[in-house]
Amino acid sequence: MKNYRACAALVLGMIIASQHLALSASAAPSSVTANKTANNSQQDQANALSQLPAVAVQSGVSVRLTDVQLAKADGGNSLTYTLVYSNTSSSTYKLINVFSKITTPAGATIKSSPIPEDKTKVAVAPKEQLTVTYYVNVSKTASTQGLSISLFGFDFSGSEYQKKLGSFKVPAAYTPYVQQGLSKQITVSNLPVSLKPESLQIFSFNNKIYAKVALSLTNQGAKVLAAPGHRVFLESSGGSAFELTLDSTSRDYKVQSGENKKIFYLAELPAYIPTTRMSLLITGENAGLKADLPVVSFRLPEASYPSLEVNAYAVKKFGVSSNTIETQLKQASVSSTGEKALWTLKLRIRNAGNKAVTLPAYELSVTAKEGYSFPVNSKALASLTLKPLEEKILQFSAEVPLNVNQSTLKLQMVEPAVEGKTIFPTAMYKIPYSLEMTNSVASEYILDNSFGTFGAVLESVQRMPWTTEDLLVGTIRIRNVRDAAVTLPAFTGTIQAGQTALDAPVQVVAATSSQQLASGASAVYYVIGKLPYERSLDQVRIGLNSGTGDTTEPFLSLKTQQVVPGMSDAGDNATFKIDTAGKRAEVKERRTLLYPGASQNILYTELEVSSLEARRAELSRLVAYYKTPDNTYYEAEVSQSALAAGPKGKSLVSIWSKLPASIDASQLTLFAGEGVSENKLTAPDGTPTAYINPKALTLHIQTPAALVTLGSGVPLFPYTFTVTQATGAVSEGQDTLSVNLTYTLAKDNQYDMGTNAHKLVVQLTDPLGQTQERTLVPGTDLVTGKFLTYSMTLTSNAYKTLRSGKFLVTLYDEFQGERILLGSQSYSLTYTPAAKAPETITAPKNAANPDPGGSL
The missing domain is CATH 2.60.40.1240 (Immunoglobulin-like)
Structure with missing residues (x-):
């Protein structure tokens, strides 16, 4: 509760210094401001003590x-x-x-x-x-x-x-209350501040009584006044006190020097409390005493009893941070599915003030005459900021059971819930009754707005896999119906799946970069959102909102129940084309390999992408999935070149995924789409956050035969590795076996490629069956060229007595830790015996010369 006091307690940032309200001839003069009659009334009360x-x-x-x-x-x-x-x-x-x-x-x-x-x-x-x-x-x-x-x-x-x-x-004539219609000047944070209650309103809502007090505050000091931490109470004529809390439009306010602000307070009252002759009391917490001390009290104006209801299509005005906000339930339509009525509501909100304002995160609900309340997703109102005279139209939806009277519904707007705060409706708009139209896919609908007259076609709505979620992609074609060219605005998008709006961001990707649309011409937009893959859908509403100029307003909204689930195979496709302007290309399978593992396999596909553009162009960044016949999707990694392709240029795109060993890879279909991110097509070296236009390719898995000779060229695309000679040598008494490979490494440069993750594994097997291997990166560990040498050494004590035999060279293509055998060939060892030591000649011994090496 204390946390709330600091932010709720009124304008009355009245420090305890404001306790010194003493009115006397010798003390500081009275700061009450009012007309002469009011001043006399106030003075009479002061005289009750001064006399x-x-x-x-x-x-x-x-x-x-x-x-x-x-x-x-x-x-x-x-x-x-x-x-x-x-x-x-x-x-x-x-x-x-x-x-x-x-x-x-x-x-x-x-x-x-x-x-x-x-x-x-x-x-x-x-x-x-x-x-x-x-x-x-x-x-x-x-x-x-x-x-x-x-x-x-x-x-x-x-x-x-x-x-x-x-x-x-x-004296009995004395009262501490400032009388009705009078203001009181106090000291707040060393600033003179004038306070005056403006009104007391009593509302009846949900069988409860609510009081709303308006307090006018004028900063007469030279510095900015921030919201102080005081408590404010509403007192009944019978002496009951109810703590007031600031409403959401008045929280954390600041008052500039010379500025006047109106602050609003709310309290819930018991139904039995009389609402005549009510008073306002302001207290401040004294830290030294750890107690709340009185600051000032007022007699409030007599209460008024306004209605919260707003007639259909009528404008409702209310204040937010001293600005006037206009609201209007501009449009409402309803459709039905099963036993539910599905309402679409458009609320117009306009800042009629002269300052920018951020609205409270109002909570919305649809209320029925029978007493029920149904939630409305009101995220669009969260932190909504409007510039002066700016207007926005927000779209909301709600589900209401059909057994509820649909002709008497109201849209209820309530200030956001805060701990310790009174929940109170700002307005209750009567909802006019009209049926909503469902749009058919591929049918054109004519719409008029401030940008022109257009034909809108919802060409498709696809639901496709994306990591742990699903993508929902709506393709909308907009045709300029008028005779003159128009400029389309920058769009933002909304997607409502069922009755729930998808979380941001919803991307809008234009098929072309130009916003100019000639008479009769069309433009295509992709509206893309994400949703949990397990969520079921019965209908989808896709909207485009204009985002240019001083206003943001709905451009179009289309609803359909025709959602294409997943991605459908389209026969035995050997190739497909990318038709996006500036990125046109033909895509075909170059080869597909299966790298077998112990518990999982790696499926690897190379795509040949040929540019169909007549100029140098950045090709689309691809996103790929492998799909089983039972619609299970395996996300694939993609590696491709970041270089722009020249006219008729070719790129090689590598795609792979790890699959359970139980999956029959021959039954898989490859789907590849164009990656998008940040509301545009992703650059070749970028990271996609979604994709559009997925196309299918039927795969043909190759199982390359292992070569029995390494001298005719071993393919490791884009390289060819040829062993022209292999020699192995052991020497008598030595524990090493030295192998020298003479090789040629050539590279096929017809493709632009991304990172090549293939490695060449060279395995040596000695005559004793012992093995050693090296993992080499072509182009790095092995440089390209002819008749180059690569050496390896094996060590074993057994080599000291080895006289002959053959060693085996085996080559593997290793990719992501799994291997495919490329070929092997055996070669004979060369044996070198140890050199003999030279013989020593010794002179014969005799009696005359017994010691031929002796000294003289």
Whole structure:
């Protein structure tokens, strides 16, 4: 509740300094502003206190009572009163010599204390005055009448060491309320602020009573005033108090210097509470006391009882942030499906003010005479900002059971729900009854709007897979019916699937970049949204809204029940064409391979894309899926060149997906569409967020035979790897087997390609059956050229005694961790024996020369 107070409590950013409302001849002059008669009435009430005689507390020192205020609270009612000390003597008077007590009508006596802000006021200088406000908790005392305030001094000769110096009895004529029609100037954040209640309205809604109070606030200071943190209460004539909360149009306001703003408060009241002679009380929380103290109270104007209902097609005006907002239920139509009536409602909203304004996130519902309420998706109202004089038309939908009276429905607009806030309707529009037309696919409908006269054709609505969701793609053709050329606006789109609008973003992609439309010419737009793949659909409504100029308004809205689920195969298609202007191309399968794995397989397809444009052109970024006969879709990865294709140029697009080993890949169909993102076709190196125009290709899986010789060229497209010679050598006593491959690597450069993820695995198998392999990237680890050498070494102690044998070279195409055997060939080893050590000649021994190597 405290969090809400800070944002709700009124304009009355009245700091506790505003407690000092004391009105006296010697205090600051009254800041009440009103006509002369009103001022006299106000002054009469002030005189009720000022006519009380002063209490002398010492020679030359007197005290007067200038203000009494009362605020009600659960923890006990808070009373504040203000005393003005006048020192006409030549000595300083210390306030420690005097204290005051309150005596309630019930006879309870309670000592009071200065409010924390006045605790530093401890002395009255000679010839000066000092104003001090005191606080006391008076428990359940509900009125200032009958209260008395007594002053005491210390007297140590008495039994209680105190002496009564005098008292003030609050006159019966005194009231703390500012009277009807009068304003009050207070201090808020050191700024002078004038407050005046403007109106009290009582509404009856859903068998409840609601009060709406308008409070006018004028910032008479030189700085901006921000919404303060005070509490505001509505008091009945019987003394019951109800806390008011700011309505959504008045929250977090700021008031410029010299500006006047009208702030609105709401409260729900019990039906039995009388609504005559009501009052407004404003309190502020004193941090030092941890209590709410009264700031100011007003007698409210007599209540009015307006109706919330708005007649069919009538304009309803209300205020938001001091701006006038015009609203009108401009159109309503209904269709039926099953046992439900499906309503389409168009609400016009216009900012008639002179400043931009952000509307509250109003909640909408359709209410029935029988007492039922049916929800309306009102996301379009969330954070809606309107410039001055800007107008928007928002479209909503609702489902109402057919057994409810459809001719007496109302569209209810309610301020957004906030914790601690009163829920209150802003308006209830009567809904006129008329049937809505369902549009047939491929039929043209004529429409008129501010841009011209057009024929609109909903050519198709397709539902297609997209990662973990589904795409809903509506294709709309717009024809210019008029004789003159027109300029189409920039469009935004809406899609309503069933009775729920799809979450943003809904993309609108134009088939051509030009917005000019000659007489009789047509333009095609794709409206694309996403929805959960498990959601069922009975109908779809697709809309285009204009997004240019100062207004945004519906351009067209088409509804159909003809949705094409998934993607349909179209026979044995060997090729398909992309017909998008500037990206025309022919697409055909170059080859499809299956890389078998232990628990999954990889299906890999290469597409040859041939540009049909007469100029250099960026080809479409493709999105692809593999589809089973039972309509299961496997999302595919796509790699393609980012380069623009020249006239008749060719690109190679690689597509692959990991499939469960149980899937029969020969039964799959490849679907490829044009990627879109950010309301346009995706660039070749971009990341699509959806796609359009999917086309089918029948696949022909190839199973290449493994070659038995590596010298005739091993294909690893776009490379060809040829082993022209392979030598292996071991040496006696050595533990290594050295292999040198002499190879030629050639590349086919007729295609532009994306990243080539194929790798060449070279596996060596020695005569003992031991293997070693290297994974090489053609073009990087293996450079292109003729008669190049690649060396490998195997190590084993067994090689020390190996004299002969053959080693096997096996080549694999590895893709994403799975392999296809390309070929293998065996080659003979070369053995090199160890070199013999040279012989040493030793002279024979004899008696004459026993030691031929001896020394002299």
